[in-house]
Amino acid sequence: MSMESLKIAIPKGRLYDEVVKACLNTDLLDDSQNISKLSRELVQEVSGTGNLFLLAKPADVPAYVEHGAADIGFTGKDVIAEKERRLYELLDLEIGTCDLVVAVPNDMDVNTLEDIKDNTRVATSYPGIAEKFFRDKNIKAEIIELNGSVELAPQVDLADIIVDITSTGTTLRKNDLSPIAEILSSSVRLVVNEASYRTKATAIDRLSRQLEKYLKKTGDN
Ligand SMILES: Nc1ncnc2c1ncn2[C@@H]1O[C@H](COP(=O)(O)OP(=O)(O)OP(=O)(O)O)[C@@H](O)[C@H]1O
Ligand SMILES: O=P(O)(O)OC[C@H]1O[C@H](OP(=O)(O)OP(=O)(O)O)[C@H](O)[C@@H]1O
Structure with missing residues (x-):
C-alpha cells in the first residue's frame, strides 16, 4: 500500500538519537534508509518513501509544525508549552524526560x-x-530571559533564582542551587499540524499506532 509522504521536524540536538530510534520502529524510516545529522544537510529525503526529515532546533519544532512547514514533529513538552500554539499533541514518547523547576541558591x-x-x-x-507560573501564584517576578547556562546567573548576581530544566540534578548541585518547586515534567511528544491531520489522517494515525506499539514494547522490557 502506498502511503502519503510526510514532512517530519525532528530535534537535532540531544533528543536526536532517541527520536530517530523511535522512528526506526515505524514506516517513517528503516535501517536501510539512513538519515544522518553529521552530513549537515538539514532537509533529508528518505529513499523510497518521499518522507522528508527536517533537522531543527528543538524549540523551533512547534513553529515548523504550527505553520505547516512540517506535517508532524517530535520535541519536548517544555518547548511545546512555552508558547500557545495551534497544533495537536498526539502522543507522549516517554523519552527525553526532565523536569522544569524553580531553583534557588x-x-x-x-x-x-x-x-x-x-x-x-x-x-x-x-x-x-x-511568567504564567508566578502570575498564577500571585508572585511578582521579574523575568530575565537567557538562552542557556541559566545556572550561572544567580552566581554573578544577574538574577536571584532560576527556572530551568533538571534531569540528573548535577548542574543544580554543582552550581549551589536547590529545587523548591516543580513546574512541569517534560518528555518528547508527537505534535501534528491541524490541516495535515485532516488531509493525511491515515498516515498519521498509522504512525501513532506504530509508536504506541514501540512504546509498549520498550516499556515492557
Ligand atoms: N538534562 C536533560 N536531560 C534530558 N532532556 C533534556 C535535558 N535538558 C534538556 N532536555 C530536553 O531536550 C531539549 C533540549 O535539547 P538540546 O539541549 O539539544 O537543545 P538546545 O537547548 O537547543 O541546545 P543547544 O542550544 O545546546 O543546541 C529540551 O527542550 C528538553 O526537552
Ligand atoms: O540535571 P542535569 O542532568 O545536570 O541536566 C540539566 C541541565 O541540562 C540542560 O542544559 P544543557 O546541557 O542543554 O545546556 P544549556 O544550559 O546550554 O541549555 C539544562 O538546561 C540544565 O542546565
Missing part, C-alpha cells in the same frame, strides 16, 4: 514558593511558562 533563605519576595529576579529560557 543554597545560601538564600527561601525554602518554598511562599518565601519568594516580590520583584525577585528569575533567570530562565522559558519566559512564557515562568
Whole structure:
C-alpha cells in the first residue's frame, strides 16, 4: 500500500538519537534508509518513501509544525508549552524526560514558593511558562530571559533564582542551587499540524499506532 509522504521536524540536538530510534520502529524510516545529522544537510529525503526529515532546533519544532512547514514533529513538552500554539499533541514518547523547576541558591533563605519576595529576579529560557507560573501564584517576578547556562546567573548576581530544566540534578548541585518547586515534567511528544491531520489522517494515525506499539514494547522490557 502506498502511503502519503510526510514532512517530519525532528530535534537535532540531544533528543536526536532517541527520536530517530523511535522512528526506526515505524514506516517513517528503516535501517536501510539512513538519515544522518553529521552530513549537515538539514532537509533529508528518505529513499523510497518521499518522507522528508527536517533537522531543527528543538524549540523551533512547534513553529515548523504550527505553520505547516512540517506535517508532524517530535520535541519536548517544555518547548511545546512555552508558547500557545495551534497544533495537536498526539502522543507522549516517554523519552527525553526532565523536569522544569524553580531553583534557588543554597545560601538564600527561601525554602518554598511562599518565601519568594516580590520583584525577585528569575533567570530562565522559558519566559512564557515562568511568567504564567508566578502570575498564577500571585508572585511578582521579574523575568530575565537567557538562552542557556541559566545556572550561572544567580552566581554573578544577574538574577536571584532560576527556572530551568533538571534531569540528573548535577548542574543544580554543582552550581549551589536547590529545587523548591516543580513546574512541569517534560518528555518528547508527537505534535501534528491541524490541516495535515485532516488531509493525511491515515498516515498519521498509522504512525501513532506504530509508536504506541514501540512504546509498549520498550516499556515492557
Ligand atoms: N538534562 C536533560 N536531560 C534530558 N532532556 C533534556 C535535558 N535538558 C534538556 N532536555 C530536553 O531536550 C531539549 C533540549 O535539547 P538540546 O539541549 O539539544 O537543545 P538546545 O537547548 O537547543 O541546545 P543547544 O542550544 O545546546 O543546541 C529540551 O527542550 C528538553 O526537552
Ligand atoms: O540535571 P542535569 O542532568 O545536570 O541536566 C540539566 C541541565 O541540562 C540542560 O542544559 P544543557 O546541557 O542543554 O545546556 P544549556 O544550559 O546550554 O541549555 C539544562 O538546561 C540544565 O542546565
